[in-house]
Amino acid sequence: MAECNGGDYVGINEVTLPRLDRTNKVSLIPLIFLIFYEVSGGPFGVEDSVGAAGPFLALLGFVVFPLIWSVPEALITAEMSTMFPENAGYVVWVSTALGPYWGFQQGWMKWLSGVIDNALYPILFLDYLKSGIPAVASGIPRVAAVLVLTVVLTYMNYRGMTIVGWVAILLGVFSILPFIVMGFISIPKIQPSRWLVVDLHDVDWSLYLNTLFWNLNYWDSVSTLAGEVHNPKKNLPKALLYALIMVVLGYIFPLLAGTGAIPLQRDSWTDGYFSDIAKILGGVWLRWWIQAAAAMSNMGLFMAEMSCDSFQLLGMAERGMLPAFLAKRSRHGTPLIGILFSASGVLLLSWLSFQEIIAAENFLYCFGMILEFIAFIRIRIKYPAASRPYKVPLGTAGSILMCIPPTALICVVLALSSLKTFLVSMVAVIIGLVLQPCLKRVEKKKLLKFSTSSDLPDFDGVANNNTQPAESSAL
Template sequence: MQKLRCIRNKQENFRMPENNNIEYGLFEGDPPRLETFKKVSIVPLIFLIFYEVSGGPFGVEDSVQAAGPLLALLGFLVFPFIWSIPEALITAEMGTMFPENGGYVVWVSSALGPYWGFQQGWMKWLSGVIDNALYPVLFLDYLKSGIPALGGGFPRIIAVLILTVALTYMNYRGLTIVGWVAVFLGVFSILPFVVMGLVAVPKLDPSRWFVVNFDNINWGLYLNTLFWNLNYWDSISTLAGEVENPKKTLPKALFYALILVVFGYFFPLLIGTGAVPLDRDLWSDGYFSDIAKILGGVWLRWWVQGASAVSNMGMFMAEMSSDSFQLLGMAERGMLPEFFGKRSTHGTPLTGILFSASGVILLSWLSFQEIVAAENFLYCFGMILEFIAFVKLRMKYPAASRPYKIPVGTMGAILMCIPPTLLILVVLAIASLKVMGISLIAVLIGLVMEPCLNYSKKKKWLRFSTSSDLPDLLVHNNSEFSESLID
């Protein structure tokens, strides 16, 4: 009788679908949160998303080397419609449906079960850590033209360690600090390209924008560069529980960040390819600083290099925030040991930060192209699970509360996922055997790790718990609910 009374109490908290069968359990309103720590407002959130995805045009130079000016420019105009906009829209809908830390892990768990939710968390966390290993590499690539000693050897290793420790400490101090630092760094990163554009006006030759040679295109490098520079819109969902009024703030922040990101790529490419004679071999990491020197002199080159440095700092901090809060969210859901859910006195996930920083240090020896290819491969697997979860939740639980809902029906949701899914298949197909092998080994590790953690939970070797601050996200079909009443 007591069990029946508890079930009835839970039933009052479930949203009732139109067919009067209880199918989806989701508390209305924002879930209760720790109110001790200040939440992130819309302006810092926009720049956190900006740094999760972009951080400025640093790293897009390879698109010109791979395919020439015309395809590079078209890529950064067309690619957002194929990938960025669908991913941002899905993030807005699912992030407001599940406004808690863990983000896409919770989406996939609710649609496909905790096993696949864990696989999503493992692949996306590993992808994020690999991605974060890029930023010390890019940081040093831009500085090595002015400080040649940073090009390799012991000084480069020390520089990577110092940078990682300093930025990790800033993440430890609090997400609101990271957010407002991101605003300052974002403005500083964008300004030199505005100045470069003004200086370049007399030297622009529009005919240079239309140069293309279809017999000399590195499609693998081209697509990987576009994909890497325009993805990770879903990363901000892993810290939705730290956002002020996420059901309204998150969709707005994604919209403004999308405009900022596309403009931040297209405008510098337009200036760089139109104002300087084309030499595709020179278009590699750090070439924008050379263009700045040609157009404005040494002072502008140093400004661009400084902007690159702070941009990589911003991207590092934003990515580490996402990765570490994802681990915290998984621990709050009982997917990881309890110590991953412990917060520091600043409200930050200390264990998650340390794990993410360790991964960055271990992977920072890889080259830029190897890092991009490896993280893209793992990221693709995670995105496939997200698309499946998005469509399945639309189909099975149409009446569930969605504070922001993409204005398309079920068929529209399916059609929206087709172009990015085809792109994913292309990215997977062009991966090298080395990258493919390493990535598949990483996936297999995740497939084995989840049952091992469950076994350690049963044996009580590690302590697991589910946070009482979170809502029940229980998915029942009618027969399962009836069976629970009988029991």
């Protein structure tokens, strides 16, 4: 994934928006950590996989699942984001392949899924702190803590992508270190036989798959920041590769230490349990460090997700899919109205439980990913001669085959959803189906201003005139 061809864009030119100075563009290292936080942020939240299926299936899942899901999604994101280096990201992919109506549906489902996802992080933040600070477990202190955390992190997003990127690096290093320490401490106590414990008759498959899916998806989120990345045709593929390695290792090593060094108590393996494992292995000081790392990690997750969600709204507004006021930037170059919309959604959804949020966001995310897979294949067929700064080294047939396993996985995740999750998610989907025609009518009646940025390229027009053969890149 790390290699890109050196050719220029054909039809998709890297656009430097006049309101942003190049120094505000995100460079490679901050981008790696932003992707790390968009997807993972560390092993916080993986505990339910052990509680649902036991050590062996949990470890196996975090080895196999990235090959089935994460690698294909990251490869598709690398190719498509370098073809379309603008903030609408996957919305433009689907619009180009299937038309603006379905592009809007993609944007609606993925934005809503992202906002639901972001509502998790204040909950996880407080779940890790409640053993040390019981007051934040419930009631008014918990509500106040969620509100304060949301306001502070929203303000950091408002201050600009450069700040968000470098804060992500600091938070990432701080969040990873205690698990490295815990891993070394656990070595004398590890009994490998504990890793092999499995009981196929006692597996909560829905919780198991939802936990794996939630912890290993959202690789495509970085596409909504492509317009803010310095030299995206080189930096995006490299950042996705390095982030993928960080994410997988960041899950497997703590699970090896936690399941191998202490006797198994499956009922205890719920979100926040790594802090208890740290106390057992290293003492109170390590537990406090893990809890502090969890708090910092959730701050990074929140900021990265809010950046993607708000810039997606900005990108859709620049494409004329949403009212023009959503394209307004602050003096720091950030999408002011988009940030406020995303923060409001987080506050409205933060009352849901951890499992409810995961199930709902996974359901909506699955619909969006199906559209992305279709768009990826259709653009390969529709524009075979378009230059691809990075290209997945597979032909059309190989690309179709690559998409089959993750599509099958999506079907399994959807089939295992509860009736409540299905009904709530379908209501959200129906709202999107109706919302787009309503917005077009609002535009026609001139009740709100809609406009398309003149800086954005017309891919269809240029690609159809391009007769150069498509270029490929090796892994």
